[in-house]
Amino acid sequence: MRRLLPLLAAALLITGCSGQASPSPAASATTSQPATPAATGSSTPSSLSTPSVAPTPSVRTITIELKNGKVSPNGARVELDQGEPFVLDISSDRDDQVHVHGFDKEIEVTAGKRVTVKMIADRTGRFEVESHHPELLIVVLQIR
Amino acid sequence: MILPLHGLGSRQDLPLPFGFVLLGAALALVVSFAVLAVAWRTPRFVRPAGLALPGLTRLVDAAATRAALRVVALALYAWMALALWFGQDRVTNPVFGFVYVWLWVGLVPLSLIFGPVWRISNPLRTVARLGLAARGPLRPPETAFWKRLGVLPAVFTLLGFAWLELVQPENNTLPVLRWWALAWFVVVVGGAVVFGERWVAAADPFEVFAERLATLSPWQRVGGVIHLVNPLRHATTASVPRGTAAVAATLLGITAYDSFTNTTGWVGWVQTSVLPRELWGTVGLLVMTLLVAGNFVLASKATAPGWTDRLAVSLIPIVVGYNVAHYLSLLVLEGQRTAILASDPLGLGWNVFGTAELGVNSGIFDYPQVVALIQLAAIVTGHLLGVLIAHDRSLVALDGVRVVRGQLPMLLLMVAYTCAGLVLLFSP
Numbered sequence: 245m246r247r248l249l250p251l252l253a254a255a256l257l258i259t260g261c262s263g264q265a266s267p268s269p270a271a272s273a274t275t276s277q278p279a280t281p282a283a284t285g286s287s288t289p290s291s292l293s294t295p296s297v298a299p300t301p302s303v304r305t306i307t308i309e310l311k312n313g314k315v316s317p318n319g320a321r322v323e324l325d326q327g328e329p330f331v332l333d334i335s336s337d338r339d340d341q342v343h344v345h346g347f348d349k350e351i352e353v354t355a356g357k358r359v360t361v362k363m364i365a366d367r368t369g370r371f372e373v374e375s376h377h378p379e380l381l382i383v384v385l386q387i388r
Numbered sequence: 389m390i391l392p393l394h395g396l397g398s399r400q401d402l403p404l405p406f407g408f409v410l411l412g413a414a415l416a417l418v419v420s421f422a423v424l425a426v427a428w429r430t431p432r433f434v435r436p437a438g439l440a441l442p443g444l445t446r447l448v449d450a451a452a453t454r455a456a457l458r459v460v461a462l463a464l465y466a467w468m469a470l471a472l473w474f475g476q477d478r479v480t481n482p483v484f485g486f487v488y489v490w491l492w493v494g495l496v497p498l499s500l501i502f503g504p505v506w507r508i509s510n511p512l513r514t515v516a517r518l519g520l521a522a523r524g525p526l527r528p529p530e531t532a533f534w535k536r537l538g539v540l541p542a543v544f545t546l547l548g549f550a551w552l553e554l555v556q557p558e559n560n561t562l563p564v565l566r567w568w569a570l571a572w573f574v575v576v577v578g579g580a581v582v583f584g585e586r587w588v589a590a591a592d593p594f595e596v597f598a599e600r601l602a603t604l605s606p607w608q609r610v611g612g613v614i615h616l617v618n619p620l621r622h623a624t625t626a627s628v629p630r631g632t633a634a635v636a637a638t639l640l641g642i643t644a645y646d647s648f649t650n651t652t653g654w655v656g657w658v659q660t661s662v663l664p665r666e667l668w669g670t671v672g673l674l675v676m677t678l679l680v681a682g683n684f685v686l687a688s689k690a691t692a693p694g695w696t697d698r699l700a701v702s703l704i705p706i707v708v709g710y711n712v713a714h715y716l717s718l719l720v721l722e723g724q725r726t727a728i729l730a731s732d733p734l735g736l737g738w739n740v741f742g743t744a745e746l747g748v749n750s751g752i753f754d755y756p757q758v759v760a761l762i763q764l765a766a767i768v769t770g771h772l773l774g775v776l777i778a779h780d781r782s783l784v785a786l787d788g789v790r791v792v793r794g795q796l797p798m799l800l801l802m803v804a805y806t807c808a809g810l811v812l813l814f815s816p
Binding site: 345 | 400650656659754756
């Protein structure tokens with residue numbers, strides 16, 4: 245459904261996903277901030293001491309890196325318990341989308357910026373998390 | 389599977405718990421050797437028998453019934469063709485669910501419960517018949533040709549469908565699906581116009597699949613009259629077209645490859661390879677099918693030469709068990725979604741069947757343990773039925789010689805298939 249992507253992308257842009265918290269009603273919250281130290285000063289005051297949008301220590305963070313057309317992790321499996329919150333911490337060297345299947349969640353990724361999205365594993369099953377340019381499977385969320 | 393990209397099948401079942409894998413493997417072993425040790429020693433299902441149902445036969449054979457079935461199935465195809473050619477290229481187009489779920493997965497329960505209903509309602513047959521009504525086939529072959537042909541063309545059309553489902557990029561976009569639908573139509577209907585309607589029974593992947601499954605249904609014709617029969621007897625006494633082994637192995641190989649693509653090792657390998665993933669997909673699909681087929685040929689030759697197709701009947705329950713385990717939740721979830729979307733094939737906000745407002749009931753996902761149990765039960769039951777059929781067929785094939793030892797190759801092969809299936813569902 246290539247054709248759907250621009251629509252979704254547009255929708256996400258309109259709702260302000262590129263800037264601050266996403267108003268998406270589902271159990272998730274998106275924040276994005278510059279990845280390069282040079283750019284950190286202006287945005288959030290706390291970003292020098294805590295480079296990531298500090299998830300509480302107990303929350304599982306899945307660090308995702310999109311680089312040179314490769315993904316890391318490369319199709320690995322992440323096991324979660326139903327109801328468990330988790331954070332996707334994504335950085336990319338190009339503009340892309342990261343799609344969390346089954347959650348109908350499409351995350352806009354901007355080159356050089358870091359995006360963290362907090363979600364809740366509220367349903368059981370196996371769900372693929374993919375990048376779109378190129379189309380690669382990053383992780384499989386396995387929620388019991 | 390690569391389908392999930394957008395919408396269709398965006399959730400997959402959890403891997404089978406490892407304990408279930410062990411339990412299933414142990415049950416398969418015990419069941420196999422128990423059958424070998426204690427089951428009957430003279431062939432039991434040699435000729436068809438059961439409860440004759442002349443009333444049902446008259447009803448099923450009535451011209452009005454036939455016409456009604458044909459019209460309903462043709463209307464369904466036409467409705468979905470509308471969505472395919474004039475609908476919107478979005479996940480909300482019902483044609484994707486129709487092809488990948490209703491047809492490919494739905495034919496399994498349909499044929500198991502109602503028997504060869506697809507053969508008598510197959511819309512491609514109806515179209516071919518209309519085409520042939522004006523003048524007969526262009527080059528009608530002799531009867532011997534059909535015997536030689538059997539269902540062999542379906543091996544290629546089934547692999548074609550599997551390639552579309554599992555390898556073809558963008559297989560959930562309309563342009564791609566249109567090309568494939570066109571190719572399928574040309575091969576099946578075109579072949580029927582040239583050779584006659586029997587071509588459909590040899591080449592239409594859906595009809596061949598449905599017909600093989602229908603041999604496990606409780607409905608069998610004996611002397612023209614429909615009988616209520618023991619499915620095991622049906623399977624062992626139904627006619628076996630040439631190529632049955634190849635078709636059964638292909639079906640098993642396709643599902644196995646589908647499972648195999650979920651393993652993290654394969655995904656990682658394909659994604660980091662410099663070679664295109666379509667190449668890996670093609671190779672993987674073919675290797676998996678050849679692996680299943682090759683081992684089966686070896687085992688059946690070791691049992692009794694010349695019995696490959698007739699012994700392959702015993703693979704059908706294993707195909708079914710594996711299919712249920714693999715696709716049940718897809719059928720439940722995406723089957724519903726397709727029924728909802730079917731009300732609005734063109735994306736214009738229609739609600740023709742009154743289903744558009746319904747929501748998908750995904751309650752099945754609250755019970756992953758139950759799903760896992762059903763998967764395990766399906767695989768073990770399929771294995772048991774397969775072993776029983778193989779046992780009875782082997783007794784005929786062995787003809788009183790080495791009746792226990794002679795069955796070992798097939799038995800071990802089936803245990804191997806079942807364990808491999810369980811391990812793939814565990815998706816290491």
